[in-house]
Amino acid sequence: MTTLSLSELVFLLFESDSTPLHVSGLMMLRPPEDLPDFGSRLHRQLVRCGPVVAPFDQVIHFTPSSLPRWQAADEVDLSYHVRLAKLPRPGDGDQLMELVARIHSYRLDRSRPLWELWVIDGLESGEIALVMKFHHALTDGLRAASLVRDSFDLTERLGYLVPFWQLGSRIDEEQPDLSQWLQTLTPAFWAKQARIGLDSLKLLCLATTDRLCLTHSGIRLPFTAPRTPFNHISPERAKQVTLAKLPASRLNRLALHTGGRFDDVVLTLCDMALHRYLRVHNWGDSDPLVAMVPLHSADSDERLHMISVGLVELGRPGLTPMQRLKAIGRTNRRIREQTRRTSARAYNRYSSVVNALSLVAARYDSQQWLPPAANMLITEVDASDHPLSLRGARMTASYPLSLLMPGQTLNMTLLRYDGMLHFGLVCCRHSLPGFESFDRYLEEGLEELESSVFSHISSSLSPAN
Numbered sequence: 423m424t425t426l427s428l429s430e431l432v433f434l435l436f437e438s439d440s441t442p443l444h445v446s447g448l449m450m451l452r453p454p455e456d457l458p459d460f461g462s463r464l465h466r467q468l469v470r471c472g473p474v475v476a477p478f479d480q481v482i483h484f485t486p487s488s489l490p491r492w493q494a495a496d497e498v499d500l501s502y503h504v505r506l507a508k509l510p511r512p513g514d515g516d517q518l519m520e521l522v523a524r525i526h527s528y529r530l531d532r533s534r535p536l537w538e539l540w541v542i543d544g545l546e547s548g549e550i551a552l553v554m555k556f557h558h559a560l561t562d563g564l565r566a567a568s569l570v571r572d573s574f575d576l577t578e579r580l581g582y583l584v585p586f587w588q589l590g591s592r593i594d595e596e597q598p599d600l601s602q603w604l605q606t607l608t609p610a611f612w613a614k615q616a617r618i619g620l621d622s623l624k625l626l627c628l629a630t631t632d633r634l635c636l637t638h639s640g641i642r643l644p645f646t647a648p649r650t651p652f653n654h655i656s657p658e659r660a661k662q663v664t665l666a667k668l669p670a671s672r673l674n675r676l677a678l679h680t681g682g683r684f685d686d687v688v689l690t691l692c693d694m695a696l697h698r699y700l701r702v703h704n705w706g707d708s709d710p711l712v713a714m715v716p717l718h719s720a721d722s723d724e725r726l727h728m729i730s731v732g733l734v735e736l737g738r739p740g741l742t743p744m745q746r747l748k749a750i751g752r753t754n755r756r757i758r759e760q761t762r763r764t765s766a767r768a769y770n771r772y773s774s775v776v777n778a779l780s781l782v783a784a785r786y787d788s789q790q791w792l793p794p795a796a797n798m799l800i801t802e803v804d805a806s807d808h809p810l811s812l813r814g815a816r817m818t819a820s821y822p823l824s825l826l827m828p829g830q831t832l833n834m835t836l837l838r839y840d841g842m843l844h845f846g847l848v849c850c851r852h853s854l855p856g857f858e859s860f861d862r863y864l865e866e867g868l869e870e871l872e873s874s875v876f877s878h879i880s881s882s883l884s885p886a887n
Contacts, residue, residue, distance in 0.1 A: 425488075426489060426491065426492065431490065431559075432778070433559040436781050437529065439529060442527070442528065443558045443559075444526075444529075444530055444555055444556060444558055444825060445566060445823065446555045446823040446824075447552075447554045447566055447567070447820065447823060448522055448663075448820070448821040448823060448846070449552040449553075449554075449570070449817055449819070450551055450818045450820075451812060451815040452818050453548070453549075454814045457814065460813075461506065461541050461542070464550065467583055467813075468500070468504045469500045469501050469504050471585045473588070474535070475588055475590055477535075477561070478498070478535055478537055478587035479494050479495050479498050480493065481493060481495045481533065481534060481535055482536075498535055499534075502534065503539060504539045505538065505541070506541050507542045507543070508542075508543045509542065509543070510544070512546050513544040513546040514545075518551060519662075519663050519664075519665070522542075522823070523663045525538075525540055525553050525555065526553075530557050535560075536556065536559065537557070537560060537587070538554075538555040539552065539585075550815060554566065554570070563803050563824055564803055567837060570586065571806045571810065573589060574810040574817065575810070577812055577813065644733060644776045644780060645783070645792055645795050647711070647712035648794075650700065650794075651700075651831070651854055652711075652798050652854070653794040653797060653830060654853045656831070656853045660851050660852060661850065661851065662850070662851035662854075662858070663823060663846070663848055664845075665821050665846065665847070666860070666861035667819060667821075667844045668843050668845075668864065668865065669842060670838055670841055670842060671841065672872065673687045673691070673843060673868075676871060679879060680747060680748075680751075682751045683751070683754070686750055686751040687871075688843070689715070689736060689754070690871065691867050692736075692864075693711060693713075693736040693746060693750065694746065694863075694867035694871065696798075697711075697739060698863045698867065699854075699860060699863055702859075707739045708739060710735050710737060710738045711735075711797045712735055712794075712796045713733075713796060713798055714732070714795075714798070715731065716731050716732075732757055734753055734754065734757065736750055737750055743870050743871040744871075744874045744875055744878045776795065780796070780829065781827075781828055794830075796830070797830070798832040799824070799830065799834070800835075801834070801835045802835075802837075802838075803822055803835065803836065804838050805839040806839055807840070807841075809840045810840075819844060821845070822836070822837045822844070822846040823835065823846045826850065831854055832847070832848070832850075833847070833848045833849070834846075834847055835848075845864065
């Protein structure tokens with residue numbers, strides 16, 4: 423048995439019925455025309471695909487004398503974990519979104535391995551939808567996207583189904599031996615911990631001096647985000663799913679012409695659409711929004727889903743799209759420079775403390791007297807540059823659906839697949855009415871950003887009068 427890591431334990435401790443902490447993914451498949459009843463056939467084949475390997479055969483074992491541990495389940499009932507749903511006529515997109523939102527809303531059963539796969543048939547388009555659902559203690563969105571890619575590639579190469587639950591993962595990796603435990607008793611170990619703690623304290627000092635406008639490091643002090651509807655928690659927390667997709671080439675072109683990065687353009691586009699939503703619904707937007715953005719560290723030895731999360735101040739209201747892009751690019755560049763000057767462990771520890779404080783504050787409803795730590799979580803994931811297929815059915819789209827952090831009512835997760843940037847937007851429908859129109863705000867925002875950038879370039883190239 424393997425003891426749960428601290429990050430895995432946190433995801434379990436802070437989970438509740440109103441705040442389930444799992445990630446999902448929606449994939450659209452277009453079956454070949456000569457394969458009728460493809461969804462039912464696929465479901466029957468998947469249910470027969472044993473055995474199930476770790477970590478997908480693992481359950482959490484609680485004991486009063488020790489920390490919770492992962493252990494192999496006595497049996498994994500694939501007929502429970504792999505489910506078939508058929509939409510009633512007409513099987514349109516609204517019905518699909520309603521079902522996906524319901525699937526994404528309920529908690530996974532902790533007495534079983536913490537994952538599910540849904541095959542959804544009955545769409546009027548003739549497509550098949552797959553919904554994969556994993557607890558965040560089991561895996562994260564980055565690992566889930568990798569599992570999907572490997573599963574589809576192996577299935578096509580070998581000619582038979584290789585589902586993700588037959589692909590090994592991290593939980594049963596080697597455990598620390600006695601020599602590693604003895605290292606914690608040496609002065610060198612504690613000296614290293616002291617250095618990491620000191621570096622983390624320096625980050626807090628930088629965030630404080632930034633708040634006082636004495637420095638410009640880009641490190642944001644937590645609990646200074648504006649109060650917005652993205653933090654107004656409804657007791658019901660009924661989820662709504664909204665999807666959008668844009669050509670990644672258009673965002674790459676903007677990054678190329680402005681000398682910025684792809685993620686700068688993405689954050690700018692999201693920021694523009696969010697401010698448009700606030701204006702349409704007559705909500706004041708006098709302060710810049712603050713987004714939680716994952717920062718990946720190459721030398722971190724934590725499990726994959728224990729990554730640092732930075733607080734990124736987005737653009738101030740009233741900026742032109744070009745000004746907004748430059749401001750967000752400067753902030754991101756300063757954060758990257760600061761993280762390069764700080765050890766990955768120190769930034770990870772600082773991030774962990776900030777996240778823990780945010781979770782505790784949200785859990786005890788501190789927003790009555792304390793500003794939010796951040797307004798929303800924005801995550802970007804890479805999936806595959808080439809189109810994927812499963813048993814002859816081409817995957818036409820892949821949308822990531824992530825969790826709503828305690829204290830937040832919006833999560834924006836983006837995934838690049840086959841030349842398109844897919845947006846999976848999860849929100850509380852009672853806190854954010856009308857959010858189903860957000861895809862239009864993204865499209866309009868991209869057109870406005872392109873117009874602003876290329877107008878700026880044209881004016882800078884034109885000869886002076």
